[in-house]
Structure formats: structure tokens, C-alpha cells
Amino acid sequence: MADKILEVFLVDVNPTMHPRLKDVSGLLKSRAHSKVVQDNKDEIALIVYGAEGTNNELNLENEESGNPEQYMNIDVQFPMQVPDLAKIRAISDLAMVKGQGNSDFLDALAVAIDMLVKVQRKGKKRILLVTDYQVPVDLDQTFMENLQAQLGDSIILEVLEVARGDVQDDAAEDNMRVLAGLAEGRVTPMKAALKLSEGLVALKEVKPVTTMRVDLEIGPWMSIKVWSYKKTSAKTFPSMKKYSNQLEADDPEATHLVTRATVYRSTTDADIDELGPEKLTRAYKFGKQKVPVDEAVEKMVSFVAGNKELKLVGFTKRSSIPRAWFLKDTNIIVPWPQAKDSKDKAGLDPEEAEKAALGLSSLAQALEEKECVAMVRSVRTANSKSVEWGMLTPHLVEEGDFVLFNRLPFAEDLHIHNFPSFDAEQQAKDKLQPSASQEAAARDLILALDIGAKSGHEDPFCVDRIHNPTLQRFYSFLGARALDADATVPPAADFLPACPLPSSVMEGAVAAFSEVTSPSPTELLLQLPSLCSSLFL
């Protein structure tokens, strides 16, 4: 599992920031919301500086040692915690904070660092500092060096810079330079951050996990050491639990949970009320018969594939496998990597890792050049009850030469039927064959609605980069509903990617096509009798 992240949102609320706090709150809210909905155990804290009040541990500690004037106007809104609705509300209230206090980012950073250092839980520690650099700071060299040392390697500082107003002065310039230094260049302008997020919920990156570590066997003579990963995996609509509204929503005792109870009843004896598990047995169906299953039967009917393996079955022409026959999601096969260090037991020594890379690279390139695919048999684990079969196709990219593994159907998975031919003779009989002008119209339509990638231009509709609009719509609705019980579903248009073609192009091309291909009413009448007979052939 990926490490959890412990992040401090450190927000400048000095007067010059006030007009921008709404945007800041929106951005931070969406970050926090992402963490909540993915339930990834990340924690956040919110600290504002330049606030009216003061609430932080450094200030208290100093007060105890008789120095109450230190670290003033730095207000911890909430400490490091797993975010929940209350935290989201606190972030969203940030827009209303109108701090008039006086405090600078160096003190604020010290408070944030102190908080992170004191947190006992493990995780990646980060500070996100939001500021417009306007508050003049006493750039005390020793204090800064001290901060730098404390940040060290263990805490990552990121600066979100809010566009500065018209006032340009040296103090702000200095602040910017200092902060850029402390953040080691991790400075993002607010505008870019807003644009990047586009209000989207950042979905959790899945840490890649190998699905198989195995030798790709080429006959009994040669093998290539490889790892296999998932290349695609469908993110499904979030699953939700059933909710019972028997008790009031604000009833503190209510769990609102619903459980599922299954009752089995006898079909032969009406007197038996309910059959307990001891009165039940499982059975497989064979046609209309049912074969009761016990352990011995289970063993008899199940297939045992044997060793874990990935074996070449043979090569065949790429064109002999229809693209539409790919059965499931795709896996990528990469060469077994080199060990990162001496502790990395999974990796290979450099010599063997290079051989694996060269072996896979030569196979991938040979497949590419010969326009062939490698058919393979795959068994994922030893003594597995399932065997997969599919094909390897080349995947030649910047990072190296790989192959993709797509599963192919077995004979039982193919349900190919005959459909009436589109050839001229057959369809002309039914007056369904397009005329030359109709075909020309179709061609014009296809060419007019071209959204292919052109070299030198950005792909107008790169499917790989399009976010799932429904998930975004759901998470956005969820965020709104969390804060406001009356929130309604946001309009779909806010989430759908922009149409890659101007609507004038679309309308023009479609009008021309529809003009030519729509049947006239008289043609229709002629068609009807023949239509009826051609149904459900």
C-alpha cells in the first residue's frame, strides 16, 4: 500500500489575500474532498496565519517560558486528522476569514513544521503554503537556516502562489525568492493549479502490482524473464450501501444500516418453516439435472492447470485475429527489472536484467516487423484452477520495448452467427443498398468529421486523456450534498469533454448526409412487404 500523506494546508489570510480566499478555499476543499471520497487514510491540518486569534503549540510553549508574544496570529483551525465533513466545512469557511493580524510566513512555517515533527504517525509529510508574498518579513538568516534544516528530506514544502496585485515591491520579490529556495522550486501559480484540477476529483493512482513474475518460455529451449502488470482496469461506479430511513437522520443512536437476510424454504414440505444450512446442499446444473456437490465431486470436476507458466503456443498473422475478439482488460509484460540495491531481492543482477530486456525487445520488434502476434498459454499461479490464453502484441514506446497481453476467446466464448450479407445483390433485392450518391455522402461525412491526430498538432480528441465524466459528476454531487442536503445533481454538460468539432461543421456535414440517405415516403411503402419477410432471418 502506498504511504499515506500527512499534509498541512498553511494559508496566508493577511488583508491582501482576502479577495482570493474564495478560490483558495475552493481548491483546498476539492483536495480534501478527494481524500475523503477515496478513504485513503491521508490526514490533513489547516493553519492560517495573519489571523485575528492565536492558537498554536509554539505560542503556548513560549508562553509557559514567559514569552507570550511569540508566534502570534497563527491559528490552527484543526490539527492533523483524517478529514471528515467538519474539516471540509472548516476549509470552506476559509472564504469568510478576514484576518487583520500580523504574522509572516517564516513563523507560520515554523508552526507547521513543529506540528509535523510532533505527529507520531508514519507517512509522507507535506506542507502546502498558500500566499501572495505581500507581508514583509524579517529575513533572519539563522532562523531560515534552522527552518531549512528542519524541513530536510523528511518534509516536502510546496508553494501555491496567488497572483500578486499591481503592487510590485522589493519585499515581495525577496519573499518569493526565499520561499522558492525553501520549496526547492516547487512553486505552482494558483491559476495553473485551478486549471489543472478543473474542479476534478483527483482519483487515487493505483500502485502497480505485478500480476505474474515468470519465465516466458519459447519452446523448451529459451526463456525470457518477465513481469506482468495490468495495463487497463475499469474504474467502476462507486458502490454504496443501502440506507434505512426508519429513524430520523439526526438521531444520534441510529446506524441507518441495512442487512440482507436470506431464507430458504422447502418446496416439497409446506410445514417446514425455514431450512437451516445443515438442510441444504449445493448442486451443479447439467441441463435439467442437478448434481449435488461435495468435496470429492468438486475435485473431480475442477481442472488443475499445473505449474505457473507463460508459454509460447505459436505465432500467427496479426490480421487473422479480429480486434473485436479481445476478451478482457489488457496486461503489459515488461522485462524483469534490475535490483535497485542489495536489499532488493526481487530484482535481477544487471547482466540478467539486460538479457531479459534484450530478449523481450527482440521479440517485440520481430512481431512488429513481421506483423505477427505470439499466441501464449498463461497460468498465473501454481496449481491454479484456471488457464488463460491470449496473444502478445508489440508495445514499442519511449521507455523501451514491451509486449501487451490480451486474452482471446475460447471456442465456447464465440457465438458467431450468420447475418444477411451487405453485398449488392442481396440488399438490392430489398432496395436497401445505398446508391453511389449515398455512399459519396457517407464518405464526405466521415472525412468532414475527422478527429484523427495530425502530426504537429495536438490530438483533438485523445481518448486516453479523457476523464470519466460520470465519476466526476458523482464526486462533485457528493461534495455538494455533503455540505448541503438540498443540493441537486449538477448538469451533465459541466463534465462532458468539449465536442472536438465546431457545431457548424457537425451540422453541415450531417445535414448533407441526412438529405441523401433519408428514404422518401414512397420508397418506404414499396419496401414494407419485403421488410417484413426479411425480419429475424
Place this chain on the structure above:
Amino acid sequence: MSEWYDEEEDDAEEKEYDKNKSFDVFLIDLNLTMFHKAENDESSFEITTRVLLDFLRNKIISSGNDMVGICFFGSREKKGNLNFENVYVYQELDFPDAQRIKELETLLTKAGQEAFELQVGSGCEDHGKALVHGLWTASNVLHTATSSGVTKRVLLFTNEDNPCTSEVTVSSAISRAETMTEQQHSLEILPLASPSKPFDFKKFYTRLQPDVADVPVAEKLTALRTILRKKSHSKRRSKMLHLHIGETVRIAVGLYSLVQEARKGNTVNLEVDTLEPVQTEVAWICQDTAAVLTTVDHSFFPYGPGGKVVFNNQEIAQVKEMLPRGLTLVGFKPLCELKDYQQLRSSSFLYPEEQLKAGSTCAFIALHKQMIATERFAIVWAQTSQFMPRLAALVAQEEVVDDEGQLLPPGMNMIPLPFSEDIRCPEKSLFPVTPLPRASSEMVEEAKKVVSALHLQDFSCEDIDNPMLQKHYRMLELLAIDYDKDMPDVEDSTVPDYDGFEKAGGASVVNNWKSVTYGANHDQQLAEKAATVKKGGSKRPAEKSVDDLRDASDVDWVALAKEGKLAKLTVPKLKAYCSAHKLPASGKKDDLVARISEHLSSTES
């Protein structure tokens, strides 16, 4: 003109196709030549029986709701509701089962055939009349099973291309066929030809069905099997919907699944005493009040610790409804832009539905032809009622025909495409900085020789049976009738044919590739490395067992066992005891505890 595209047909949209069942009656010719055997060959009757067996077994695997019946015509004896001479209803329309399969299997044995000759027999005087009555009977068998939304077929097996001797029988056969069409019983003719007895449709059968001449004549068992296998899947249209192009154009299409993973059936629950099915009732119970809920129309999403955000079901449905139902065209891209990794699940097949929207076929064919000509595919949004929309690629598929008939139907395949959230890039995170070494042209040349040498001729996915399903159903078949037969060996056709590789000269080409890519003394290096690892590793087990003994010795095992507190120990401790006492250290914690208790009690006594 475009008003034809504008009319509202909302009720027709996405109409679920309910013809999900099919009833098939086989009508098999029993004239004497059906039993003739060429040397070392099987008779037409035996071939038919084998193909039927295949058909029944496939039905069981692929579609549990379909029924099959078997009738003979030209038989000596008679049987059936209509009581016609020379017609014998051998198996009434019912779900296929092991008993029926066994009955057919015995027909392949000598004793079985002798019994069949006594029971049914072959021979009749007027073969044409028998055919007419056979068709009538088959229709009657289909008709008795009244069930709406069922595809009904009569599949006629015959080797006689001219069964009628008089024009009178011919015309009664024709009128019989017409009645069948009215009843929506389709008739399919499966001719059996042999080199000595060719089959000519024009002699008679074209008069029954004008377009029957297109049906291929099978001379080989394998060909007939393939044809029938196709027929054993009923054509299932899962949905009818519209392809929207811009605001004005709508093309009606049917959605079919031609590729779908077949799984073994789920188990059902039976009552243990009677082995009768049980009735299952599911209830939703509120945890707070223990009330049984008749409807649960709200659900919640956990929001932070303890938080719940509640939605009603309509809202969730509304969230998923992003676009008009059906397919919405985005644009066209060149075919080369469809990548092999843009793949999530099996595709669907699209075919125009003229009766839902006139003009659909014409517009569809025009697009189909031009998409092939321009090498483009279409990108569409696919929105259905239950699921969130996805982008999909529509790829035109050309019809492929060979001597045995249509191999691939014409139409478009709809391939669901992954969104950016669905794509992972392990190759980027694993090898981010320096690109991996690439093979030299010399290595690639050697690899290409291997690709040529180990090329599979006439390869087809349709030849690869699923060994898991085959084993499952073969064994169930045995268990269902428990007859004494040797355990069938289920062939695993996914296992590579290393003998074939050897014959194709695989050894030398692969070894050349290996030595060019890995260096000449790769095997030797590997052996050396393995040897050093072994040396290093051999000491550890001994040390470990000493450790184990020590680990195990600081526990009072006997006392704990007596108090039943063994389970309080950690698994490593339990395992340490096991290995110290040479017991197997595998299994779950409960197994370990049980094993140790047993060992302790046996050593004590």
C-alpha cells in the same frame, strides 16, 4: 425529408429483446443409405449422431433455457401425437440432459444400433410423404411447447436431395413449408453428402426454400460440426438502440454479443433430504429497528469517519444519465489510432434494424463501406439505462466467406474504450529515467526467423476449447447418470505442441536467437550462478531448525494444550513447533493448532 429521422420512438428505444430462448427440433432422415458405410468410415447416420451429441453438450454449456427434440422420418415404426406412418418422435422437446446424451451415445455402438433397428427401424415406401409428415410432426412438437418469445427451428438432416417421386407430394411439401413459415417455425436444411452421393439443392429443396442454394454442403464431419456449433448458439440481440449522428440523423441498430466469456454455471441450493430445489427469499432488515423493509430506495456513501452522505435511487440514476440513450457519434479517427491496450471488456456487434427505423440499413451500409474504404473507425458515446456512459470505438467488420459459409458477419463491432482513470502505466513508473536497452538488428533478425519457423498454419480461436469448461461438464455428465465409463481425458488445446516445434526446426532457430541475444555461454553462466546460490542457501534450514527449537522451547506446550489456549500463540510460534517436531507447517492457524494438539496428545500417551 429528414422528418423520418425526427419522429419520436422513445418506447422503441432500447427495447429489450425477449426472444432469449430457442427451441430446436431435429428431423432426421432414416432412409437406408443413411446407414451405408464406406470403408473405415462412418455412416451418415453415425455422423449425424455425433454432431447431435456435440450440439446437446454445447447447449448445456452455453444456454440453459433452450429445448431440443429429435424426430425421424422414413422409419419403419411410428410414434408421436399425430401418429403418422414412418415418422418416429424419438425425444420429445425438453431440456437436454445426461440421459438423452447417453441414449444417443449408445447409438454409436453396435449393440445400440441393433436395438435401434428393432425399436425404430428404417424403411418406408413413399419417402416424400414421410418427409411431409415428418415436417408436420416436427412443427407439432414445436407447437405443443407454447411459450412466447421463443425462436423455433426445425433442423433437417438428409442425404437425399430428391425425396419426392410425384408432383403431388412436392406441392404438399411446399404448402407444408408455407404453413411453417406462417407459424414462425423456421426450417433449416443440413445436407449430408458423400463422394459417391453428391447433394443437389436444385432437384427439390430450392422449391421449398428459394434461398437454400446458398447453404454449404458438408462433406466432412468437422465441417458439419462447425456449422452446427454456430447454430447451437441462438442469435441473441441484447438491445435495440439508435446511433445518433448530429441532431438530425438516427440509425436504428441491434446489439448482439458474439464474443462473451462462457463460465461454468453457478451452483443451486437443494434440500439435502429430497434433493429438490429450495425457494430462496431475500429480505432487507433495518439494523436499528429490526424491521423488514419492503423497499430500500436510499443509499449512502461513507464520508470521512462516521459520516454518511445519503442519496435516493433516482438521484443515482440521474447521475449516470449523461447523454441521450443510445450511441452518439463524436467523430472518426484513422484505424491505426486504435491501440491494443484500449481494451476493457468484450465487444458487441451492431447490425442495422430496418423495421425499427426505415432507411437504417441503407445509411448503415453506406457508412460501413466508406469506413472500410477510408480505414477509419468511429468514436461514439454509448449510454444505456443502467450503466454510466463510456466512449466506444465502432470498427466496421467486412463479411468473410469461405466454402463452408459465412465466417464473419458484416456489421460493426463496438469496443468499449478505457478512460484516463482506467489506464495504468507501470512501464513509465518502473523504467522512468533511462530507457531499457533495445535489441540490435542482428537479434531481431534471429527472432524473426523464430516467428517464421513456429508459425501456426490455419489457426483459429474456434479450435481452442476451454479446458476448464470441458472438464467440468464432461465430469458432470458422468456424475449425472453415473454410468460406467472410463474417465474421459479432456484435451487441453492450449498446451503448446513442442513436438511440432521440434519438427518445424524450432531447436536450431531458437537456440540461435538465444545465443545472439544472451551470449553463447548463457546456460553455463546460469548454472554457475545457481550453484553459488545453492551453496549459500544450504546452511539456512539447519540454522533455522535450531532457532525453531529454541523458539518452541520457551513455551509450555503441554500446559497450554490442556487449557485449550494454543490458539493464543502467534502463527510463527506454532509453525516453529511444527518444524521443530517435523510436522507439516502449512495451513491455517486452526489447522496448526489441531495438528499440534494431536501431536502433543500422541506423544504424551
